[in-house]
Amino acid sequence: MRSGKYRIKPSGKLPIFLRFMINSAFTKEIMEKADIRTSMPNRTYLNHMMYWRQEEYDPFEAEIIGHAQADDGWFEKYCDRELKQDEHLYKQGLVYKKTDWLEKTNEEIAGILEPLLQEYRVLAGPWYAQYPLDEYFESTIETKLLEYISASDPDFRKCVLIFTDPKQMTEVSEERWKLAQIAKDFFSANEDLDNLSAEATAKIDVHLDRFAYINRGLATSKPYDFDDIVDRLKEMKHQVSEGKKIDDLIYDASEQKVADEYAWALDKIKPRPDFQHIIDQAKLHSYVRNRRVEAFFNADYGASFMYAEIAKRAHFNPDWIMEVSIPEMFGALAGKPLPDEKEMNARFHNYAMLARDSETTLITDPVKIKELEKEYSVDNTAVNSIQGRVACIGGIITGRAKICMDKKEINKVLRGDILVAQFTTPDFVPAMEKAVVIVADQGGLSSHAAIVSRELGVPCVIATMNGTRIIHDGDLLEVNAATGLVKILGRA
Incomplete structure (x- = not known):
């Protein structure tokens, strides 16, 4: 801005x-x-x-x-x-x-x-340098894609998102994928998440030894502990109780899903070598x-x-x-x-x-x-709508805004809330798993908010620039996750 x-x-x-x-x-x-x-x-x-x-x-x-x-x-x-x-x-x-x-x-x-x-x-x-590179790759891929399909094609934005996914799995993605596998094992064994067996406890300890650091963030929080992991397993169990299949949770977090979507997009577009080169650079x-x-x-x-x-x-x-x-x-x-x-x-x-x-x-x-x-100072008092860019496609969703400036504030995000942040980092994942929409001031299509929202299947709008200054905690929002428009329907 x-x-x-x-x-x-x-x-x-x-x-x-x-x-x-x-x-x-x-x-x-x-x-x-x-x-x-x-x-x-x-x-x-x-x-x-x-x-x-x-x-x-x-x-x-x-x-x-x-x-x-x-x-x-x-x-x-x-x-x-x-x-x-x-x-x-x-x-x-x-x-x-x-x-x-x-x-x-x-x-x-x-x-x-x-x-x-x-x-x-x-x-x-x-x-x-990541910020100008984000802008360059997103705009260049959109421009090149117009040589193959119309901007009105329902798959246009989906292809842009797929072509900016990381070239290989990150540890943040791997952590959620492995946690979903642990959840499947626990659910199959009828583990009581409030009274886990010694074997189940040991599995969580191994998971923490590898991935606890993720939740520390930019020194804004503490690493994942045992209770954090159990809470996330309970959230997965809740999703399963509402009809989500555990195998789908595993697949959604997997490298295979990313590969399948990429293969689909390549088959649809069949990019020429010059475009493929740009896609390879964007994924790198x-x-x-x-x-x-x-x-x-x-x-x-x-x-x-x-x-x-x-x-x-x-x-x-x-x-x-x-x-x-x-x-x-x-x-x-x-x-x-x-x-x-x-x-x-x-x-x-x-x-x-x-x-x-x-x-x-x-x-x-x-x-x-x-x-x-x-x-x-920048005057934002008269603003009641914000235009961002879609990072994970969805419909029109309403909900209460929860402003989270850092990890310390994510516990206020409940199921059905809209997470509003300047940007997200791996320590925001527990809140992202509960939110119905994610709105971020900052970020390109290769940002954490964009990538993780796509893995979770949670609609996401990025690059609002000043959403956290315009939106107040508890405001009623309407987010169009197809166009990137965020409206404030009512003030808290």
Whole structure:
């Protein structure tokens, strides 16, 4: 979204520690490692929105799309480099999970943390290329598809969605597929989900050892625990009780379903080599986009045990440790005190950030935040409908909106509700499984919300840009999941 001299993007409730890291990731040196000439060292975070300077963001966007349009080999090198970094970071998470942090000195921990943060930065800067790439692949596939079928063809949007699915199964998809298989085993054995057998308990423990990290998100939540998995099994049991077949739940989450749909679309369209090349690139992009998130989640899950040890040594609330800045974290390792309760409560209430030349200033003073709001305000008061893009096709659905800015708020989503978020990440899945519709401010067809909604068969509208600012918690919505139009029928 554009507003005056800024490009505005939803930014969610990321913890302060990670924001400091991300803000320092757009330097010329880091971007050049990804063969990107444009750096974006200046931006402002305010009220869950990120304001980029247009004179910096527009050239960045043009550079990325220019590479894609020229098909000059940059994209393939970018994906190859990102995947190698992803796999290294993912494995680091496995190492950190098994590390005995109690045995490490503060100096040793600092020596591990600094290179980890630098690895994060090298990943985070080029990460933002995904947004112009999303736009490029969606628009290009739509344009090329018009050479084969009409936009009015009922299968037009379905083909666009299929051609932007990941080229292979992600771990988030694999987790749900394996959980559905566990559900089938439990239901066949008449397991009591409130009093599981030792064998059933062991199966869940194995599942958690592999996939617990997914629910930690961007350090916004805790990993899946035993009760989380049981609750999701109960949700599957409820779906079966209402007529859904367990084998259909397994198939819907499977790689086979994706392959079957892809084969159907190829048979219908029979794309020529030039179009097939673009489809292959789009599917690779979608996989890289989602695998990068998994790698970061797993690394940060492993590092969370280190952060907890730092909090313990500083006599600090471990649930607050990700809301300190990077300098404060290293200060704690050097024996300095972390922020007091008054300062932390101010941060929990509201804060803003100014990133200037990749250096971050944290602002918690309400007066200064009000001054920033005057400069960056966008008037949405008269808006009663929003146009987004369809990511999972459905009909016209009504329901109550539940605004979820992060994982901590997803428990308010009940069956029949409409989940409204800036974007979703793997830790949103339990709410996505209950929602009748998903509406997201951000995201392309390769985003988490788009891909998981298609796996779940839950209608989804993405790229509303400012839905979480226009829609209020409890508003009655009408979502047209065929056109992407979201109407506010009544205010809460």
